[in-house]
Amino acid sequence: METKEWLKAALENLSRDGVDYADARHLDRESESITVRNEQVAGLSRKSDSGFGIRVLYKGSWGFAASARLTEASVMDTANRALEVARASYLTQREAVKLDGSQPQRGSYKSDFEVDPFTVPLDKKLGLLFGALKVLRQDKRIGVAEGSMSFFRTDKLFLSTEGAEIMQSIMESGAGISATAMEDGELQRRSYPDSHGGDCLARGYEFIESLRLVENAESTREEALALLSAEPCPADTTDLIITSSQLGLQIHESCGHPTELDRALGTEISYAGGSFLTLDKLGKFRYGSKIVNLYGDATIPGSIGSFGYDDEGVPAQRFPIIKAGIFVGYLTSRETAPIVGGQSTGAMRAQGWNHIPLIRMVNINLEPGEEDLSLDDLVADTKDGILVATNKSWSIDDLRLNFQFGCEIGWEIKNGKRVRMLKNPVYTGITPQFWNSCDAICGRSEWRLWGLPNCGKGEPPQTMHVGHGTAPARFRNTEVGVKK
Amino acid sequence: MIGEEQLLGLLKRVVSRSPAERTELVCMGGRSGLTRYTKSAIHQNVIEEDTSVYVRVAEGKRLGVVTVNRMEEEELVQAAARAVEVARHQPENPYFEDFPQPAQYQKTNTYFEATAEFTPTARAETMKKIFAQSDRLGFEVAGAFSSGEAEIAVLNSNGLSAYQPLTHAQITIVPVSEHGMSRSSAFSHDVSTIDFEGLAARGLERCALNKDQQEIPVGQMDVILEPSCLADVIMWLSMIAFGSSSFIEGRSFLAGKLGEQSMGDNITIYDSIVEPEAQGLPFDFQGFPKQKVVLIERGINRGVVFDTMSANQAKTKPTGHGLPPGMPHGAIPWNVCLEPGDSSLEEMISSCRRGLLVTNFHYVNGFLAPKNALMTGMTRYGTFLVEDGKIRHAVKNLRWTESMLRAFSNVQAISREREVISDEGGSFALMPAVYVKDFTFTGVQKEESE
Numbered sequence: 001m002e003t004k005e006w007l008k009a010a011l012e013n014l015s016r017d018g019v020d021y022a023d024a025r026h027l028d029r030e031s032e033s034i035t036v037r038n039e040q041v042a043g044l045s046r047k048s049d050s051g052f053g054i055r056v057l058y059k060g061s062w063g064f065a066a067s068a069r070l071t072e073a074s075v076m077d078t079a080n081r082a083l084e085v086a087r088a089s090y091l092t093q094r095e096a097v098k099l100d101g102s103q104p105q106r107g108s109y110k111s112d113f114e115v116d117p118f119t120v121p122l123d124k125k126l127g128l129l130f131g132a133l134k135v136l137r138q139d140k141r142i143g144v145a146e147g148s149m150s151f152f153r154t155d156k157l158f159l160s161t162e163g164a165e166i167m168q169s170i171m172e173s174g175a176g177i178s179a180t181a182m183e184d185g186e187l188q189r190r191s192y193p194d195s196h197g198g199d200c201l202a203r204g205y206e207f208i209e210s211l212r213l214v215e216n217a218e219s220t221r222e223e224a225l226a227l228l229s230a231e232p233c234p235a236d237t238t239d240l241i242i243t244s245s246q247l248g249l250q251i252h253e254s255c256g257h258p259t260e261l262d263r264a265l266g267t268e269i270s271y272a273g274g275s276f277l278t279l280d281k282l283g284k285f286r287y288g289s290k291i292v293n294l295y296g297d298a299t300i301p302g303s304i305g306s307f308g309y310d311d312e313g314v315p316a317q318r319f320p321i322i323k324a325g326i327f328v329g330y331l332t333s334r335e336t337a338p339i340v341g342g343q344s345t346g347a348m349r350a351q352g353w354n355h356i357p358l359i360r361m362v363n364i365n366l367e368p369g370e371e372d373l374s375l376d377d378l379v380a381d382t383k384d385g386i387l388v389a390t391n392k393s394w395s396i397d398d399l400r401l402n403f404q405f406g407c408e409i410g411w412e413i414k415n416g417k418r419v420r421m422l423k424n425p426v427y428t429g430i431t432p433q434f435w436n437s438c439d440a441i442c443g444r445s446e447w448r449l450w451g452l453p454n455c456g457k458g459e460p461p462q463t464m465h466v467g468h469g470t471a472p473a474r475f476r477n478t479e480v481g482v483k484k
Numbered sequence: 485m486i487g488e489e490q491l492l493g494l495l496k497r498v499v500s501r502s503p504a505e506r507t508e509l510v511c512m513g514g515r516s517g518l519t520r521y522t523k524s525a526i527h528q529n530v531i532e533e534d535t536s537v538y539v540r541v542a543e544g545k546r547l548g549v550v551t552v553n554r555m556e557e558e559e560l561v562q563a564a565a566r567a568v569e570v571a572r573h574q575p576e577n578p579y580f581e582d583f584p585q586p587a588q589y590q591k592t593n594t595y596f597e598a599t600a601e602f603t604p605t606a607r608a609e610t611m612k613k614i615f616a617q618s619d620r621l622g623f624e625v626a627g628a629f630s631s632g633e634a635e636i637a638v639l640n641s642n643g644l645s646a647y648q649p650l651t652h653a654q655i656t657i658v659p660v661s662e663h664g665m666s667r668s669s670a671f672s673h674d675v676s677t678i679d680f681e682g683l684a685a686r687g688l689e690r691c692a693l694n695k696d697q698q699e700i701p702v703g704q705m706d707v708i709l710e711p712s713c714l715a716d717v718i719m720w721l722s723m724i725a726f727g728s729s730s731f732i733e734g735r736s737f738l739a740g741k742l743g744e745q746s747m748g749d750n751i752t753i754y755d756s757i758v759e760p761e762a763q764g765l766p767f768d769f770q771g772f773p774k775q776k777v778v779l780i781e782r783g784i785n786r787g788v789v790f791d792t793m794s795a796n797q798a799k800t801k802p803t804g805h806g807l808p809p810g811m812p813h814g815a816i817p818w819n820v821c822l823e824p825g826d827s828s829l830e831e832m833i834s835s836c837r838r839g840l841l842v843t844n845f846h847y848v849n850g851f852l853a854p855k856n857a858l859m860t861g862m863t864r865y866g867t868f869l870v871e872d873g874k875i876r877h878a879v880k881n882l883r884w885t886e887s888m889l890r891a892f893s894n895v896q897a898i899s900r901e902r903e904v905i906s907d908e909g910g911s912f913a914l915m916p917a918v919y920v921k922d923f924t925f926t927g928v929q930k931e932e933s934e
Contacts, residue, residue: 035812043812088604122573
């Protein structure tokens with residue numbers, strides 16, 4: 001493989017030039033995205049993207065250069081430019097970067113799948129989506145019926161001046177449908193299995209078929225229609241049950257992002273923001289109630305937050321973040337881990353060959369409750385409350401404290417029963433207050449891993465694929481609705 | 485950068501060799517660098533070089549798109565063949581008639597050598613001076629400074645050929661004290677026009693004010709919103725209301741309500757590539773000439789933007805706002821401007837009996853109830869209580885939840901000065917500051933319960 005040899009030679013040259021450290025990533029990605037809307041293919045594209053990036057640490061300052069031109073001369077030139085950029089960074093250095101002692105790895109990783117989605121005929125994919133849309137559109141009040149699929153195949157090579165050499169190959173597949181009902185100026189949407197394009201796993205086309213989009217279209221349509229005449233969510237303070245996928249986004253925004261150590265150290269404060277989980281809180285801050293346990297875990301097979309090695313070549317790990325409600329760990333990198341006295345948790349990932357790795361979520365999971373409580377049990381145990389499902393809107397402040405989420409659907413609970421459907425449910429809170437109000441989490445049988453393929457962070461913006469495993473949970477005395 | 489002659493020559497050869505009935509090539513590429521800093525030191529410094537070609541073909545009314553980032557002629561011809569295969573498996577698109585015909589474009593000046601030649605070392609040297617400036621006041625600086633050059637070309641089998649080079653320089657300066665932060669930013673195609681020292685000085689001055697933030701009760705208050713707040717809101721309005729898909733599908737507040745009043749009669753919002761303060765790309769990603777489109781005129785719903793296919797669907801004319809091929813979003817406005825007024829930020833503050841000066845919004849979301857343009861978001865980088873015409877003190881960041889139709893119906897004053905808020909791809913928002921009566925705040929940023 002010529003590219004590997006050129007990259008190795010470039011790293012050897014950089015070593016001779018006296019850099020502290022350098023790594024190189026070459027990436028090949030094939031992707032396909034399909035969106036159908038009503039009777040039309042609204043968008044369909046196939047993309048091939050390849051290139052390489054070289055990261056250099058020179059006298060404790062970083063530089064990075066990337067190019068899509070795969071020639072020996074371009075590789076050497078790009079390496080030299082990465083060094084030139086690092087020298088520019090050095091002009092403003094106040095403290096030299098030091099990396100942890102993670103051992104260089106040599107190995108490979110391949111995600112499992114049964115059916116390569118890129119070999120499945122387009123006719124079959126469109127047939128499945130249009131079949132689901134036909135069911136969604138059986139009522140004329142469904143103004144917009146939409147379905148989508150996306151597929152990614154990524155092959156990555158990682159090399160470093162420390163001697164790391166890693167090959168990884170990851171396949172990902174996702175799909176979802178939605179129905180937007182409209183009547184008399186009212187507009188209500190339901191999605192299956194989740195909003196934001198559905199669900200996505202590191203699997204093949206067998207995952208798309210397992211979603212049973214056609215079979216679930218009728219209930220999706222009927223809930224959208226029922227929402228047209230539902231009562232609006234009242235403004236109140238009440239007990240709130242959050243179902244699995246919305247709780248995944250809650251974890252993402254209020255636990256995942258604030259436990260990224262680069263945010264806590266201030267490297268994102270001019271864009272995405274900082275974190276209320278400052279270094280002094282590590283190991284002692286009560287983030288949630290005693291039943292709240294959250295882990296980072298990049299080792300779960302089949303999740304889009306899993307991999308063999310991160311983009312610094314650190315092996316995938318499982319590590320605690322919140323233990324019995326106490327904040328005990330950050331997501332870290334080789335640069336930041338020593339600041340909190342540890343080694344990298346293997347959370348550095350880059351969107352593509354032309355991006356540097358940043359600390360990104362892996363799978364950030366809420367452990368299920370100890371008792372095997374079902375969602376029905378949890379509703380039956382709730383005297384007054386609201387149950388919400390499927391994200392519609394999301395907003396959280398720059399320190400990840402004050403959040404507001406809107407959901408597609410809600411149900412009022414009275415005396416342990418769902419008594420009526422509610423439209424436009426919204427809830428708001430303050431992160432630690434909210435997680436400390438968590439008094440019940442459903443059991444293992446309700447736990448599900450969700451893929452979230454659109455996590456944004458960094459400048460230039462990078463979109464990352466992450467996962468969240470959750471079971472429905474209850475939060476006491478939560479503010480719902482919007483106060484006038 | 486490949487350059488106009490060489491790039492168009494390559495694309496012309498590929499179109500002539502394409503096996504498709506009709507072929508369209510959209511090429512976007514260039515070289516860009518970005519320097520990020522925190523605690524007055526550079527912590528991230530990157531450069532990248534990439535060019536992608538969207539190959540869209542038509543077989544009758546069937547369309548296929550394949551995108552590659554290889555620029556060899558053979559690779560592009562093969563991509564066209566793969567796009568034909570994709571097209572043959574698709575249903576017909578009844579709204580596709582043909583790719584656009586050759587056209588004349590407005591001349592816009594979007595490329596400057598000084599910016600193209602601005603190096604990582606030049607960015608670092610600029611920042612070193614700003615860090616020294618903030619050191620003198622005991623503040624640290626965070627932010628990002630990017631610069632680069634790009635080229636966009638569209639060529640199709642009807643003989644249409646469009647090319648535009650662009651440069652960009654964009655800087656964000658976030659001074660940080662032990663008490664709070666502020667933010668100032670600038671964008672220009674020409675780096676030599678940016679007053680870095682003045683920009684930093686304004687940010688440092690604001691940062692000094694942002695201390696001892698007090699908590700104020702939530703509810704309705706008058707607000708003075710600086711231009712960056714409006715840019716966030718307008719970006720959401722573009723997605724949920726001013727684009728072709730939301731209009732055609734009935735999700736936009738303008739759908740079925742053209743000619744009706746939805747905002748105050750002092751509000752005019754339009755999309756334009758030639759303004760005194762900014763210039764944009766003169767064609768869209770189909771090579772169709774960009775038209776000036778009035779979206780809201782004196783508060784009355786006037787129109788939305790279209791590409792060729794969405795225009796056919798809506799039985800109207802395209803406005804030159806098509807997105808890159810294969811995207812499912814229809815047409816979206818790229819250069820949204822709010823007509824200036826006759827006031828100034830200082831006059832708004834001095835006329836305010838009690839209200840808030842909001843310098844920036846954060847994490848705005850417009851999906852709460854799009855038909856009412858109901859949005860939520862936070863304030864950030866400095867929110868100040870104004871009483872009796874003077875800034876009294878900083879307040880804690882607040883959550884707001886408000887219908888933008890209501891807010892734009894309650895605008896009491898608009899500034900003469902407008903600010904360009906942009907990204908590097910040729911899009912921008914051109915926004916003044918506005919004074920809004922009775923804006924709704926619903927929460928506070930704090931660790932303990934509200």
